[in-house]
Amino acid sequence: MSASRPLPPAVSAAMSRRDFLARAASGTVVAAMGGGMLWVLSDRLTREAKAMSLADGRPRLPPGQRVLEALRPMGGVPGSPSPADVKIKVYGEVEKPFELDWNGLLAEPQTELELDVHCVTGWSLLGAAWKGVRVSHLAEKAGLKKTARHVVFEGAHGYTANVLLAEALAPDVLVAHRHAGKPLARPHGSPVRAVVPGLYFWKSTKWLTGIKFVARDEPGYWETRGYHNHADPWKEERYA
Numbered sequence: 001m002s003a004s005r006p007l008p009p010a011v012s013a014a015m016s017r018r019d020f021l022a023r024a025a026s027g028t029v030v031a032a033m034g035g036g037m038l039w040v041l042s043d044r045l046t047r048e049a050k051a052m053s054l055a056d057g058r059p060r061l062p063p064g065q066r067v068l069e070a071l072r073p074m075g076g077v078p079g080s081p082s083p084a085d086v087k088i089k090v091y092g093e094v095e096k097p098f099e100l101d102w103n104g105l106l107a108e109p110q111t112e113l114e115l116d117v118h119c120v121t122g123w124s125l126l127g128a129a130w131k132g133v134r135v136s137h138l139a140e141k142a143g144l145k146k147t148a149r150h151v152v153f154e155g156a157h158g159y160t161a162n163v164l165l166a167e168a169l170a171p172d173v174l175v176a177h178r179h180a181g182k183p184l185a186r187p188h189g190s191p192v193r194a195v196v197p198g199l200y201f202w203k204s205t206k207w208l209t210g211i212k213f214v215a216r217d218e219p220g221y222w223e224t225r226g227y228h229n230h231a232d233p234w235k236e237e238r239y240a
């Protein structure tokens with residue numbers, strides 16, 4: 001929606017005319033509504049990101065993406081919100097499978113990173129803080145077998161997402177419990193989610209219950225429903 005077009009009534013109710021004009025003047029546009037909330041894509045942030053490159057030369061913003069100002073909840077069936085119910089199985093092609101509860105997760109070495117995430121629906125959130133434990137650390141702790149080739153991130157109610165082992169072991173792949181300086185919000189996977197910033201965001205399983213290392217690939221929830229098995233945003237691997 002362009003900033004110069006009149007707003008639908010529900011949108012004008014959610015954002016005052018003054019706020020809207022200020023946003024329009026600063027180069028942001030109203031993007032979408034969901035659950036009575038307004039999500040704002042920023043033309044200015046999108047322009048700025050388009051001028052940036054990653055260390056390896058790829059553009060910072062993958063093709064076909066626009067920059068969102070804050071994380072947008074994309075749905076899914078939540079698991080228990082209680083830290084007391086956290087139980088993350090680390091298992092499969094490993095010598096020493098184990099389970100992490102909430103205190104166990106917090107007792108592992110913590111990593112804080114500013115990451116970019118890219119949703120297949122076309123929004124990206126750049127440089128927000130995420131805190132948690134590296135998947136590579138958990139793999140090492142479990143004694144990864146040479147037979148492991150893929151990782152399945154398992155969530156509540158049977159949600160799964162598959163990631164190539166080498167990509168899951170990248171240093172920016174986290175089992176995260178904090179975002180933007182706060183505990184994860186409920187719609188974003190509280191208490192614990194995976195964050196796999198190199199791939200479209202559906203790979204980042206919320207309400208995480210398991211990390212399964214497998215020898216043979218196991219396409220997950222969206223990968224068996226028409227989405228690309230790999231999901232590289234820079235190759236626009238959106239749909240199969």
Ligand SMILES: Nc1nc2c(c(=O)[nH]1)N[C@H]1C(S)=C(S)[C@@H](COP(=O)(O)O)O[C@H]1N2
Nearest residue numbers: 072073074076155159188201202204205206
């Ligand atoms: N357990 C679980 N994890 C999930 C999903 C889900 O439905 N269930 N949806 C995925 C999809 S499609 C996206 S785009 C992201 C959205 O994360 P967000 O709601 O924090 O933006 O979570 C992913 N992780």
Ligand SMILES: [Mo]
Nearest residue numbers: 074120201202
């Ligand atoms: Mo999604």
